[in-house]
Amino acid sequence: MNKDLNIKSLIIDRPLKLDCGQTINNFPLAYETYGSLNKKKDNAILVFHALTGDQFVSGINPVTKKEGWWSYAVGAGKAIDTDKYFVICSNVISGCLGSFGPSNINAKTNKIYGTTFPIITINDMVNAQYNLLDFFKIEKLFAVMGGSMGGMQVLQFVSNFPNKAKIAVPIACTSSHSAQNIAFNELGRQSIMADTNWVNGDYANQNKNPDKGLSVARMAAHITYLSKNGLQEKFGRKLQERDDLRFSFDADFQIESYLRHQGSVFVDRFDANSYLYITRAMDYFDLTKKYDGNLSKAFESTKTKFLVISFTSDWLYPTSENKEIVIALNAIGADVAFVEIESDKGHDSFLLDVPQFLNTLKNYVNNSYLKTNDETRV
């Protein structure tokens, strides 16, 4: 998919042992960077993307021709100022924008992997991305940050590499995927699998595509990214380009039309099998599992400074789950700050123009950069 476009890619030759037991090597990790790495190499920020994100954080995404997924937050003069910081983001493994994933060709069979691709976890994604530090010869990142699944990767990164980032900003996320979230992901997967064009994941080898299933999966998920109030305010019961109900199953309501549109544009840019793999990785995410349910132990040796951020109307990764991270960190005396931002934009708040969020993030990042550099000098 989109191999001919301007996609930078690192071939990782160091073998990576996956949680599922398989080992992969010589695999591509697609990435993008913004700004420039300074001489001291102390201004690098590794951003992790969410379920349907990619490496194109800011500016125009060369594949979709739309603004990058975190354009509100990242760019020249923005909260994460690319005039000051060197921002790196890579496409997660199992993704579909240049990194090793189910739409790649298996050299052994000469066929597209499909569901023969190994199951990937958040831990695997983070371990693969760690190679970027070596590649850019960065001893220690200034920051790791991300929202939603990106936030889970932040937590996993600090747990795996407790001394490799000065600050960590997990946003609107959780340390352990909840039953409700697994349920929503399963709904999406079943929708894809119910499409006859999915053909057990082998669609790409048969020139088919489960567009309908993937589109319904996206529609269902999209609802969970918004809030009831946000939806009501934006759409209410407004009708779509008509004066009255049609007494049919057309998209009478604007919200129906909106969701259908979201579904249809999504299938143009996303691979259905990648959707299965990445949602599975989120479901398997439970940072406490290794530590008998004690989340604090996942962070025991870290010196990283944390800022946890949640949003009032986010019911997918609610404040209570974000606060569990704060509580676990406070229990071991780790350096953790926390704010809950007022917003009616639901889980998607972290991607949108929410000034209180963006200002707090900007000031925290800039002041922390000054402070952590002071400490290094002392």
Next chain:
Amino acid sequence: MKQEFKIISDFIIPNTRVLDVGCGDGTLMQILQNTRKIDIRGIEISKENSQKCVGKGLTVIEGDAEKDLSQFPDSSFDFVILSQTLQAFLNPEKVIQELLRIGKKAIVTLPNFGFWKVRLHLLAKGTMPITKNLPDEWYNTPNLHMCTIKDFYKFCNDRDIKLDKALALHNEKTASINQNNLSIKNLSAELGIFLIEK
């Protein structure tokens, strides 16, 4: 610098761990960080103030001290500061117990309801007192449990809470409070500042 903050700062030993409960916009935290080289954390209930603090790069969690202090382990701080906030809690007794659980010592300051101007206001006008330290009307004040220096002194004595230091503050002047001058200081001081431990 506010005289109250200067006294608090004098109480604090450098290179210690400190928690500022109800840290407002982080002014005191910044003073202490700069002058005392301490590892300081804060907890603040207002969203606006929490965001201001975090924006300054301070380690502050947005939260309600009455619920959220429980997440800190026993004796995890050398000092816990409660500056003019005790009277705003639903259950001040429980908060004091929590402060003394998580902190080896606690610094508590309180606006003195026994101050003569407060007494005179109530006596002469017959309406709820409004002063520099108590600026709100009865219907919009966050203060639920006003007390006097004498009340707090007795509160500590009754519970075997050690008063390491007890200071009365009036017009930037400080004086030590003891059993003998308690009634006088209870009349003359606007603010009481206490360093306590279990």
